[in-house]
Amino acid sequence: MSPHVTVSLPDGSTRELDETATVLDLAKAIGPRLAKAALAGVVNGREVDLSHPLATGDQVAVVTETSAEGREILRHSTAHLMAQAVTRLWPGARYAIGPVISDGFYYDFELPDDQRFSEADLERIEAEMRAIVAEDQPFVREEHSVAEGLALFGDQPFKQEIITSVGADATEVDAAPEEVGGAVVVSTYRNSEAFIDLCRGPHVPSTGRLGHFKLMRVAGAYWRGDEKRPQLQRIYGTAFESKAELEAHLFRLEEAERRDHRKLGAELDLFSFPEEIGSGLAVFHPRGGTIRRLMEEYSRSRHLEGGYQFVNTPHITKGDLFQTSGHLQWFADGMFPPMELDGGTQYYLKPMNCPFHVLIFKSRQRSYRELPLRFFEFGSVYRYELSGAVHGLTRVRGMTQDDAHIFCTREQMVGELHRTVAFILDLLRAFGLTDFYLELSTKPEGKAVGTDEEWSEATAALSEVAAEAGIDVVLDPGGGAFYGPKISVQAKDAIGRTHQMSTVQLDFQTPQRFEAEYVGADNARHRPIMIHRALFGSVERFMAVLIEHYAGALPTWLHPEQVAILPVRDDHADYAHEVAALLMSKGVRVVVEGASEPLGARIRKAKMDKLPYVLVVGDDDVANQTVGINARGAADPMRGVAVEDFATRLLEEIATRSLEQFEVR
């Protein structure tokens, strides 16, 4: 054996090291700064600890704390740190899994004697974690056989279950057992005599490398996500490589809270959820109602241009309709229970519009010459959402979908799908959402109608369209509706969160179940394909996303109150109303606030309502037919702008549905 090992680095270069060299030794050989920032390594594509020994021929990369991988290692190690703190504070606590999630980590616990974590406990746990950081305990990797592993975790039933389930579920997030050369190896990390955890690794070398963390909240979670299994207590936390990064993250969370549509909806007097009506059922106040109307009017005009025909259907129906459609078989849990009328006939509130649109299609004989037929409706639907699922405007029990169903031939199908995706993206962009990716949801196993052939043809058609849309596509296996696969458009908002917006679903089943037909050029009967699609998804959810995207400061064309006019004194009120009348005659939404309060207070109110333009009119303005403009977001107000100038630029901004306000100089 040679006294040296030779390894290669990501840049293609090679290094010679002592034969006992580890990843850390390699980092030291490259440079002291790298050694200091190093957390782990990647050897031949596999993440390993810094203490991992190197062999000749290894491809090695050093993972530093500022990389995405480094952050994950930091967070995963912090999860272990938290578990140890919990077991110190609650002797006999059982710990289950503690994986890394997108913005941090969690760990699931079961405390002895049915004890519960409280929010106040989080601080105690954090303090204990800091103590363990100060102790600078090493993370020591050990490898065991399955039998040894089971013995080691004799009092930890969740860990034992993970160990025994190896092979059956080797992808378990936090599972340690791995098949190495045919034998199952159970790897563990020991921090101290008292604390050892099952883990694949890698980890930071010692707890002293951790420290910039915060425990966020405690919540319940079912063991293995199965509601029939015990519910554990989950503690969520986050960790970063530096205090500054941690604080920046916490600031982003506060920013999200500031933008919360539920908070802004109340503050801006847009909508409310009166308890008298029921959970998940919103009422829209005049301002919120105006926003809805503007959204709907624009949508209608686009749909007219897009070749859609407008239809209307009722909110309730006899149960037979949903028997035929399959909803009662597959979607009954999501429906309100029936009401019995007319001597026993069951009527249901509708959870979806599709069966109604099929009946319109079937109302007379259809020719291939008519296809594609595109039926559009703002259709209100009612779904019995679980009480714990209801959330602001984004998850409600009564909502209005901008719903359409396209009936077309098999030959037209792919073309219609392309056209629909382009139509959707164009409309979303008009509302200022520009950063998208597509999600392709496939057959939900065990909860679907139709043959495998139909599903695979539909899925193939959708994936072809998704791939050609020119934006990223991610797969969502099993996420389709019971009648067909779907593409959903996920849009990123101003602070980088993604929201599911539009969906396009391909459906071979509903036309069959309803025996919908058209007469082809061959004078024979054929079955149409149905495409379900909604762009807003629901008007309510879309409004919520817009409110959060714009933090309540909607673009002028969408704002319920576009201009406020404030007379400096009461004797300027006539002029203020004159300017208001001029703007209102052009369709501008204007409010005038008389001088019953000081000017500063009135400006402040208009600003807090996020009005795009606040106009102040005083002596000079009355004399010169001008206004003072205090624009939203502008550093300084502008005095003496001719009314005509302001009106022209404002009307231009509104007519083009500009997302930006014009510059006031």
Added chain:
RNA sequence: GCCUGGGUAGCUCAGUCGGUAGAGCAACGCACUCGUAAUGCGUAGGUCAGGGGUUCGAAUCCCCUCUCAGGCUCCA
């Protein structure tokens, strides 16, 4: 639906050991008439989410229901 934590005036919140309800903002009224993010004074507003229980006495302790938040599950 399940877990944890909440629900006191329109909003944000205080309310000690169980002794009978409080502030700021908002609203309303009056005065003020002001040039770019809070004028002053006053008035009104609450079956303390609802119901039941314990107690001489409950916002406060116990039980049930409703509802909200954060999760789990689910989803437009």
